[in-house]
Amino acid sequence: MIENLTTCLMIALAASSISITVTQTELFAAYREWTVKKNAMIGHLFQCFYCLSHWAVFGGMLVYRPALLHSGIALIDWVMTAFITITLATLINGLMFKVFQAAISMHVMKHDAQQKLQSHK
Template sequence: MTTVFSPETLNALWTCFVMALAASSIAISITQGELFAPLRQYAQRFGHMTGHLFQCFFCISHWVVFAGMVFYHPTLTHSGFVLVDWILAGFFTLTLSTLVSGLLFKVLLTGMAKKVRDKEVKEIFAGK
């Protein structure tokens, strides 16, 4: 009988989860943060596509996840083909990263919408 969640698999899942959170955070920081605005402007000098890469958190998260895979190489499946297992774990991690980025972006948009509504309400009551 094989165990689905061996300690090795649980460790790989944890590694994928941590890499996904880190990739999401790094990608959003680079593509949306003011701290990295000079880097985004510098990337534009190398062409439209390079500039776009540094403005798209989905795009840059691919590179961050794949860089993490090179260092940590978690294996979630054991098919006998290491490259296939590595690619599968990479795209699993990328999917988690995209999910986290989407949730963070939704929270950000909700917060911005609340600020706009609060400002509009203050302006309405200030006018009366």
């Protein structure tokens, strides 16, 4: 049980990192723009960290196959475990997004301060 919970936590952490990186960083900006032009729904997927984290979790679930619940009905156990893992990923995403916003805000404040200092010279 603890091994499966650890696996779910690791999948949630990885899914959160993947989804924030793909949807929020400049590294993937061109890819996001390209996908929006090709298909609006898929484009939205690559702009929404919550949406993308679902798919990243599903991918992790398919590879690692953890099971937190054991009802005797494998599909129900898989779906429940996937949504528990998605909930963990969502909580981690929220924390990561707050940190990301704070870092961007700090960067903007530094840039503005440097601009003001340079304009006074």
